[in-house]
Amino acid sequence: MLKPGQPLRKPLAYDVCLPVYDLRVGMFVSDVDCGWKKTPFMLEGVLITEKRQIEILQKVARYVNVDPTRSQDAALKEYLDRILSSGKYFGLQEVDTLGGMTIAEKNLPPGVSDPSLAVHIAVAAGEASSPASSSGFSMGRESAKAETSWWKRFIPGTRPKVTAPSREALPPPPRPAYVPPEIPLVSYPQPEFNWLAVPASLDACKTTVRLLDDITTGISLRHTTDIRKVERAAESLALHMIAHPSAMMWAAKIHQTDNRLYQRSLEAGIYLTAMGRHLGFGREPLADLAMIGILLDLGKTQLTPSLLEKQGRYNNSEMQRARQHVDLGVAMLSESESDMLPPAVLRAIAEHHEQVDGKGYPKGLSAPEISIYGRMAAVVDGYVAMINPRPYAETYSPFDAIKQLFAGADNRWFGPLIEQFVQSIGVFPIGSLVELNSGHVAIVIQHNPLRRLEPRILLVTHKDKTRRTPPMQIDMFKHNARSKRRNLQIRKGLTDGSYGIDARDFYFGTQ
Secondary structure (H helix, E strand, O other): OOOOOOOOOOOOOEEEEEEHHHOOOOOEEEEEOOOHHHOOOOOOOEEOOOHHHHHHHHHHOOEEEEOHHHOOHHHHHHHHHHHHHHOOOOOOEEEOOOOOHHHHHOOOOOOOOOHHHHHHHHHHOOOOOOOHHHHOOOEOOOOOOOOOOHHHHOOOOEEEOOOOOOHHHOOOOOOOOOOOOOOOEOOOOOOOOOHHHHHHHHHHHHHHHHHHHHHHHHHHOOOOOOHHHHHHHHHHHHHHHHHOHHHHHHHHHHOOOOOHHHHHHHHHHHHHHHHHHHHOEOHHHHHHHHHHHHHOOHHHHHOOHHHHOOOOOOOHHHHHHHHOHHHHHHHHHHOOOOOOOOHHHHHHHHHOOOOOEOOOOOOOOEHHHOOHHHHHHHHHHHHHHHHOOEOOEOOOOHHHHHHHHHHOEOOOEOHHHHHHHHHHHOOOOOOOEEEEOOOOEEEEEEOOOOOOOOOEEEEEEOOOOOEEEEEEEEEHHHHHHHOOOOOOOEEEEEOOOHHHOOHHHHOHHHO
16 A cells, blocks of 8 residues: 555656646746747746746746646645546546456445546545555556655646657668658657647647638639748648657647638648658658648639538539549649649649549549659548548548558559558547447547557546546556456447547647
């Protein structure tokens, strides 16, 4: 039984990610989302000793990292007690195994509907020890210092400090035969998912959508497209994907826009850069891929809303008009004010509906005639179309959409790139809803590139599908490696909105 002040077993130190308005005197700020250069603090890290410092940070930052090992106990305990009692917070339990969860669910104190909340309240009050000693699972992470206080094992939203190796220290990845030699390849580190990176990734998404709206408005006013703005937005998406791929994927999932065309274009740009990063494409090719995704369906802005929103399948005449969006988009970009659009980008946009069997459109090209970018764009465009609501066809869960891609391998899409795409986003992509063999519903928050069926998940319901408050984070790989009772498995993928669950509800920045 672990008691306050007792030495902890594993030397790990984790930071807490929280919105800047949750800062309190006594907390040590170790990082800010805006960068330290935008603050008046000379050193990278500051102990909050007065409210004036909080007010300064509130003017320049949205989210901060707080280091529990350098913060004062009272400040962290007050924060923990407040958010647990409110029920509206981003903090998550971090557990490696599902252990005695079902047992805990049967023994709730009066007035408490969730076992994890009951455990937190009991520990915060000093009435209980860590459940790790009795139920077989480890909640939270343990501090490096033997004298650390009890609360450091229960801080919500904690994440490790990971020092990634420099890109120069990594050998370049092997070049697949289908990747042209003129595309430079580099190896990227695989950083842990960091919630602090999500706000900046969301900002990049919003900038891209605003750009799409400006382009569409300009077209309606007979203005030409400024490619330089598109390049800057594409560069931003690529840089965020290089630095924080999981955060970028999560941002794409929780980003909100009323325009379905814009959302699809954004997702296409992000998924294309994710696949390019996985293949080892350098910074400039990644920016090209982001630009391809952003502009992929630009020609649809020239189609009538009645055609785009028609319920049911198109007849032959409607299908021919819908397919014109490829040529319309290419023509619009060819007439742009700038000649800076890379030819490979324009070619990929023209090819994104071509098929390797030669049955695509508009030119009926076969596999050898389609560029690497065109093949990649075709895979991503097909996937994005299937997972988003569309009036003319069924909406698929991400997992089912991936199965459809494999079903069309080497007919509609280039088979080896489908495999690369799935490796880049995971069998169950970040942000997708899944149902477990235990009956619980979860959201995937990070995929495991080595064990693709065992990602890191956020448990959001109980077995009866009622909402779990707070949600619980589980590394399925660690759970299954340590659990002696049963393996935790994903039973099936779910479409967005199943059981009334929206991934955006579990990110505090959208509330």
